[in-house]
Amino acid sequence: xxxxxxxxxxxxxxxxxxxxxxxxxxxxxxxxxxxxxxxxxxxxxxxxxxxxxxxxxxxxxxxxxxxxxxxxxxxxxxxxxxxxxxxxxxxxxxxxxxxxxxxxxxxxxxxxxxxxxxxxxxxxxxxxxxxxxxxxxxxxxxxxxxxxxxxxxxxxxxxxxxxxxxxxxxxxxxxxxxxxxxxxxxxxxxxxxxxxxxxxxxxxxxxxxxxxxxxxxxxxxxxxxxxxxxxxxxxxxxxxxxxxxxxxxxxxxxxxxxxxxxxxxxxxxxxxxxxxxxxxxxxxxxxxxxxxxxxxxxxxxxxxxxxxxxxxxxxxxxxxxxxxxxxxxxxxxxxxxxxxxxxxxxxxxxxxxxxxxxxxxxxxxxxxxxxxxxxxxxxxxxxxxxxxxxxxxxxxxxxxxxxxxxxxxxxxxxxxxxxxxxxxxxxxxxxxxxxxxxxxxxxxxxxxxxxxxxxxxxxxxxxxxxxxxxxxxxxxxxxxxxxxxxxxxxxxxxxxxxxxxxxxxxxxxx
Numbered sequence: 001x002x003x004x005x006x007x008x009x010x011x012x013x014x015x016x017x018x019x020x021x022x023x024x025x026x027x028x029x030x031x032x033x034x035x036x037x038x039x040x041x042x043x044x045x046x047x048x049x050x051x052x053x054x055x056x057x058x059x060x061x062x063x064x065x066x067x068x069x070x071x072x073x074x075x076x077x078x079x080x081x082x083x084x085x086x087x088x089x090x091x092x093x094x095x096x097x098x099x100x101x102x103x104x105x106x107x108x109x110x111x112x113x114x115x116x117x118x119x120x121x122x123x124x125x126x127x128x129x130x131x132x133x134x135x136x137x138x139x140x141x142x143x144x145x146x147x148x149x150x151x152x153x154x155x156x157x158x159x160x161x162x163x164x165x166x167x168x169x170x171x172x173x174x175x176x177x178x179x180x181x182x183x184x185x186x187x188x189x190x191x192x193x194x195x196x197x198x199x200x201x202x203x204x205x206x207x208x209x210x211x212x213x214x215x216x217x218x219x220x221x222x223x224x225x226x227x228x229x230x231x232x233x234x235x236x237x238x239x240x241x242x243x244x245x246x247x248x249x250x251x252x253x254x255x256x257x258x259x260x261x262x263x264x265x266x267x268x269x270x271x272x273x274x275x276x277x278x279x280x281x282x283x284x285x286x287x288x289x290x291x292x293x294x295x296x297x298x299x300x301x302x303x304x305x306x307x308x309x310x311x312x313x314x315x316x317x318x319x320x321x322x323x324x325x326x327x328x329x330x331x332x333x334x335x336x337x338x339x340x341x342x343x344x345x346x347x348x349x350x351x352x353x354x355x356x357x358x359x360x361x362x363x364x365x366x367x368x369x370x371x372x373x374x375x376x377x378x379x380x381x382x383x384x385x386x387x388x389x390x391x392x393x394x395x396x397x398x399x400x401x402x403x404x405x406x407x408x409x410x411x412x413x414x415x416x417x418x419x420x421x422x423x424x425x426x427x428x429x430x431x432x433x434x435x436x437x438x439x440x441x442x443x444x445x446x447x448x449x450x451x452x453x454x455x456x457x458x459x460x461x462x463x464x465x466x467x468x469x470x471x472x473x474x475x476x477x478x479x480x481x482x483x484x485x486x487x488x489x490x491x492x493x494x495x496x497x498x499x500x501x502x503x504x505x506x507x508x509x510x
Contacts, residue, residue, distance in 0.1 A: 003101060006094040007045065010196035018047040018191060018219025019054045020198045021061045021212045023205050029054045030220060035192045038104040038338040039328055041376035047191040049220035055227055058216045062154050062181045063233055065213030070151040070179040078128025078177050083204045085121030088114060091200050095165070095193070097330065102190050103164055104338040104378065105292045106329045117169040119462045120478060127483050128177040142497030149487040151179030156234040158225045158249070160241045161340050162295045162399075164190035165197050167263070170462070170477045171238045171486075172215065178486040180236075183216045185228060189340055191219050229253050236261060236486065240297075243397070243423070243471045250473070261485055262473025263466070265397040266425030268448075268457035269302035269418045271440070273411070273431035274309050277454070278316065281430035284456030285403075286320050288428075290336045290382045291458055294401035295344070297472075298426040298450070298458045301397065302389070304414050307407045314363060314405060321364045321382060327373050338378035339400060348380050348400035354393040355402070360385040363405060389417045397423060411436050419447045425468030426450040426457040449476070 019028040030049035037044055050058070069077070088095070092114045100110030133147040155175045159167045164187060172182045186194035198217045205215065218224055229237055229252040238261040239249045246264040253260040270288065272281045288300030305313055329337030339345050345368065352366050366383030373379075382401035387394050394404050408414040418427055427448040429440040437453045439445050449468035450460065460466050465480035467473070476482045502508060 001094065001097060003044075003097075006097050006101075009094045010091065010098060011199040012045050012192055012195060015046045015048065016192070016195045018195070018217065019050045019058055020202070020217040021058060022198075022210065022215035023202050023212045026054055026057060028219065033188050033191050033219060033221070035102060035190065037101050038340055038376050038378040039101055039330065041378075044102055044192050047195060047219050049188075050218045050224060052227070055218055055224065058213075058218055059154070059183060059231065059233055061213035062183050062216050063213075065211040066151070066153055066181045068211045069181055069214050072179070074128045074131055074177055074179065077179065078125045080204065080208050080210060081121050081128070081173050081176055082125045083208065084173070084201055085118050085125070087200050087204050088118045088121065092118070095196055095200070098196055099164055099193050100329050100337075102193050103161060104329055104340055105295075106334065106337055107332055109292060110329075113163060113166045116166040116462060120169050120173050123462055123479060124173040124177045127174065131178065131483065131487070138493065139503060140495070140501045142495065144494045144496065145492065147489055147491045149178075149484065149489055152235050152486055152488050153180060154234045155180045155182045155486060156228040156231065156237040157182055157184045158228065158237065158239040158241070159184065159186050161187040161189035162292060162297070163240075164193040167240050167477070168194070168197065170466070171261075174483050175486045176214065178483055180486055181214045181216070183218055183228065183234065185218050185220065185224050188219070188221050194219065225249070226252070230256065232256050232258070235259060238475070238477070239263070243473075246473050259485075261475040261477065263297065263475050263477060264471060264473040265423050266297045266299070266457075266468065266472060267301050267395070267397050267421040267423040268298055268426040269304050269428070270300055270457060271408075271414045271418055271429040271431075272303060272305045272309070272313060273429065273433060273436055274306040275433040275436065276309075276430035277432060278309070278313060280454055281313070282316050282320055284428065284430065285317065286324075288456035288458040289403040290324060290401045293336050293339050293380075294382070295340060295399050296458050298460065300403065300457045302394070302404045302406065304406055304408050304417050306414075307409055310407050317384060318364060321384065324382065326369060326379060326381070336382065336401065338376060339380060340378070342377055344400060345378055345380060347398065348402065351393060351398040351400065351402055352383065355385050355387060355391070355404075358387070358391045358393055360387045360391075360404075366402070389420055395421050411439060415440065415445055422471040423468070424448045424470035425472040426452070426460075428452040428455060428457045430454055
């Protein structure tokens with residue numbers, strides 16, 4: 001399917017307003033954002049960002065919609081989300097293709113991202129009938145205690161370029177069934193995919209008479225995200241991006257005593273034991289390092305390899321890297337596409353310089369790719385270095401296909417190395433030894449929010465809560481009981497007696 005046809009199906013124009021209240025587009029009034037594909041450097045389309053006046057209109061509309069939307073029964077809200085999932089199934093092919101072209105990830109990953117959106121809709125539909133609290137026994141006679149959960153309000157969503165649509169859906173679909181409204185600021189690097197999603201959801205919302213303002217869009221640069229972080233009308237800000245960005249957002253939201261849900265950087269490692277199935281370890285390591293050109297927060301950055309198999313596994317890795325095909329991600333034969341833009345290329349080049357200056361040994365050479373098919377200037381070679389875990393560059397997350405190798409002797413040493421970075425998102429151990437696996441998963445094991453055995457660090461199912469600790473921010477999205485982040489908890493005590501006994505046996509007579 002040609003890209004012009006894709007854009008036509010998804011309702012994309014040459015210039016698109018970047019402000020929506022879910023069922024209506026508004027004149028955004030701000031500066032144009034041009035979206036160029038890193039695949040070929042061509043302009044996809046432009047989006048007009050919001051000015052402050054339009055931003056205020058959108059938030060006011062969302063605030064008004066919340067008062068109506070929260071009164072809809074949760075299963076009825078779930079039915080709307082179910083229909084959103086059906087619409088995404090209908091548009092999976094073109095939307096996935098657009099995601100691939102705008103962001104640069106492989107076509108399979110583009111379609112996979114839309115499938116994640118479909119899956120979260122399915123999960124949210126079930127959750128809409130499971131927003132349950134607890135009952136507790138009171139210490140006072142003829143009293144009943146329980147807790148319940150209420151809709152929170154407007155959820156502000158700030159998403160990153162590497163998953164231009166999926167992370168929004170993780171937040172919004174669950175927020176919708178909870179009775180919240182959403183205001184979404186997509187990455188200014190991938191605004192067209194967001195416009196397409198808004199067009200798709202508008203069809204469903206109009207058909208179901210969903211209040212205008214439940215699902216809003218405010219396109220723009222960092223300034224718009226700053227407006228949201230300071231906006232007291234948004235009790236929750238969910239932000240995905242770098243650790244530096246998260247520190248700014250977290251501090252700003254905390255200053256007004258709001259809540260923030262932060263999904264930030266990762267510096268993820270795979271421990272490869274002498275007891276590992278090395279074929280599985282190889283596949284998990286290579287995909288983790290080069291999938292999405294190393295631009296996932298769960299991308300594999302470090303391999304911690306047992307000294308007895310270090311040399312043999314390193315050779316397997318070198319041989320595997322020789323087989324990688326780098327090029328247009330819309331061609332399914334290619335394993336890796338481009339980096340998102342030339343700024344990312346610069347960061348990649350600088351990281352290679354720094355690791356070499358620190359004394360890193362080059363195992364697989366990196367560098368820029370030029371010539372036919374690489375005209376955008378965003379294509380690079382995935383590279384591998386032998387390093388020490390405590391080097392500054394290794395402690396830092398480089399959002400590119402740069403992989404670091406290091407040796408270990410004991411499982412205790414390996415776990416200490418895995419944990420010995422500021423970030424705490426995803427981790428993995430490759431082993432067939434039950435004791436090693438159990439230690440890795442225990443309280444003396446991985447300190448990450450995600451800990452896997454015999455699968456890589458990259459990729460997660462929506463059924464489990466996603467997120468990490470330390471400089472990863474501590475947020476949890478998607479599955480499990482993560483819906484609680486989008487609601488406020490209330491404890492209720494009911495006295496059905498004809499007296500008023502006090503807790504803790506306190507006496508107060510008048």
